[in-house]
Amino acid sequence: xxxxxxxxxxxxxxxxxxxxxxxxRKIIPALFRRYCAGQMRTxxxxxxxxxxxxxxxxxxxxxxxAIREFSGGRACEDGTLERFLEFVExxxxxxxGEQGWPALGELLQGDRTRAFYMSVGPSLFGDIAGRIRVxxxxxxxxxxxxxxxxxxxxxxxRALNATLAEHFxxxxxxxxxxxxxxxxxxxxxxxxxxxxxFEPLWNSQYVDHIQITVAETVGIGGRGAYYDSAxxxxxxxxxxxxxxxxxxxxxxxxxxxxxxxxDEKLKVIRALDPVEPxxxxxxxxxxxxxxxxxxDEVGAPRSTTESYVALxxxxxxxxxxxxxxxxxxxxxxxxxxxxxNVVFKDAPHSIFGAEAGQHxxxxxxxxxxxxxxxxxxxxxxxxxxxxxxxxVPLDMSFAEALGPDGQDPPDAYERLxxxxxxGNQTLFMRxxxxxxxxxxxxxxxxxxxxxxxVPKPYDAFGKGPEDADHLMRRDKRDWRGIKP
Ligand code: BG6
Numbered sequence: 001x002x003x004x005x006x007x008x009x010x011x012x013x014x015x016x017x018x019x020x021x022x023x024x025r026k027i028i029p030a031l032f033r034r035y036c037a038g039q040m041r042t043x044x045x046x047x048x049x050x051x052x053x054x055x056x057x058x059x060x061x062x063x064x065x066a067i068r069e070f071s072g073g074r075a076c077e078d079g080t081l082e083r084f085l086e087f088v089e090x091x092x093x094x095x096x097g098e099q100g101w102p103a104l105g106e107l108l109q110g111d112r113t114r115a116f117y118m119s120v121g122p123s124l125f126g127d128i129a130g131r132i133r134v135x136x137x138x139x140x141x142x143x144x145x146x147x148x149x150x151x152x153x154x155x156x157x158r159a160l161n162a163t164l165a166e167h168f169x170x171x172x173x174x175x176x177x178x179x180x181x182x183x184x185x186x187x188x189x190x191x192x193x194x195x196x197x198f199e200p201l202w203n204s205q206y207v208d209h210i211q212i213t214v215a216e217t218v219g220i221g222g223r224g225a226y227y228d229s230a231x232x233x234x235x236x237x238x239x240x241x242x243x244x245x246x247x248x249x250x251x252x253x254x255x256x257x258x259x260x261x262x263d264e265k266l267k268v269i270r271a272l273d274p275v276e277p278x279x280x281x282x283x284x285x286x287x288x289x290x291x292x293x294x295x296d297e298v299g300a301p302r303s304t305t306e307s308y309v310a311l312x313x314x315x316x317x318x319x320x321x322x323x324x325x326x327x328x329x330x331x332x333x334x335x336x337x338x339x340x341n342v343v344f345k346d347a348p349h350s351i352f353g354a355e356a357g358q359h360x361x362x363x364x365x366x367x368x369x370x371x372x373x374x375x376x377x378x379x380x381x382x383x384x385x386x387x388x389x390x391x392v393p394l395d396m397s398f399a400e401a402l403g404p405d406g407q408d409p410p411d412a413y414e415r416l417x418x419x420x421x422x423g424n425q426t427l428f429m430r431x432x433x434x435x436x437x438x439x440x441x442x443x444x445x446x447x448x449x450x451x452x453x454v455p456k457p458y459d460a461f462g463k464g465p466e467d468a469d470h471l472m473r474r475d476k477r478d479w480r481g482i483k484p
Contacts, residue, residue: 005038012047012109016119017050032067047090050090050092055090056088059089064081116128116142125164143420150239157434157438161431176416184409185367187365191373206344210249211343212339212341213341214367215328215334216330217332273314274443275312275313281467282306284458286459306455307331308333308464309329310329333464355388356389359376369484370399372397372401376392
């Protein structure tokens, strides 16, 4: 199965923070892969912008190294990298001063799409946005791309939104949550709204509860300063898990269009009840052999920041009243695994009697790795004798079902950058959505702080704190295992 590539018209992509980690690991390799795939056409420009004094040749070298290291080794024709590098330019620029802006203006071409990607700290968003405007760099097809963290709380998110709104309209602003760019996350919408099978059962009458797990094996790496001031709640729950919850819980939008989809997601966030303190578990990973514990890794011996959080949420609306959503995410867990389990209620009456056993139907949507869907169904245990029921998986791995396309899905950034260029905001967060997510998150964090709560230690490479199991067991439920 070969996916259809629709080339985009030549464009200018300006990356502020063009020598930084995100540019090297994600943005540059994503663009290169789109070039290899034939979607980015000759004549487009990638313009790296940063404070360092670099010749274009040295920047091209940095770009080439980033591609070699991070582009995932997709086979490209010989000479592709060399041709790609010809589109790469570099400008040394002072985001808070005047240096470099005229030179940047000279590189930008006519009326074609120009995207300014702010791969820098949020404290520079205002300076950059203002200087783009006063230097006359805005044309009719200008887009501003901003990365998370989009604020630290509701107040700072509002301030950022207000700063951007001084210079740009909402239709020009693309707030990235890279989870929305993942193939399988978009598949959530395809599965729900492209099939007649699930939607009639997709409510509290049939769904007992929903589990969303995003587990990572990695620790904090070189991001200690940022992470220790954020924690799992701000780093993952407020954005990535919140987005997954929205896509699972939202009403069908009338069309797959930016505001239709984002309106429905916003309604879900606004329908979330405040989370009860005893419905949240925070954890912090301990040392394991040569692997340092959280506090050593971030260099903060008394840190009370959580590297794990599990909680029970309620979406108070007609569809979901009475169906809890259990969400958990953490670092240094037993496996890298992101899965959504929709656990259906038991059949209302067993004609086979209690001794036959009873199993819930579960729809498991695996986001990564080994993307796919499994439906657990109940069948008869084979063999003569009495009627005993067992649970078997109807398992579909996308890699097997889709052939080569399923095995090497595009990285989230490939899709998101192309959507920016095409001007499609469906997979980007609107300002009000981000603010609503903070409005739900802030009281949770404020509660921890007011109560002086300290996260529970948990074993590195385990399943997280015991208390997370109790959170479920109190409700006579269990987490599904975290499997690679
Ligand atoms: C980022 C978080 O947004 O997402 C990281 O800041 C996290 O802490 C990462 O590791 C996870 O992304 P992925 O695509 O590897 O699941």
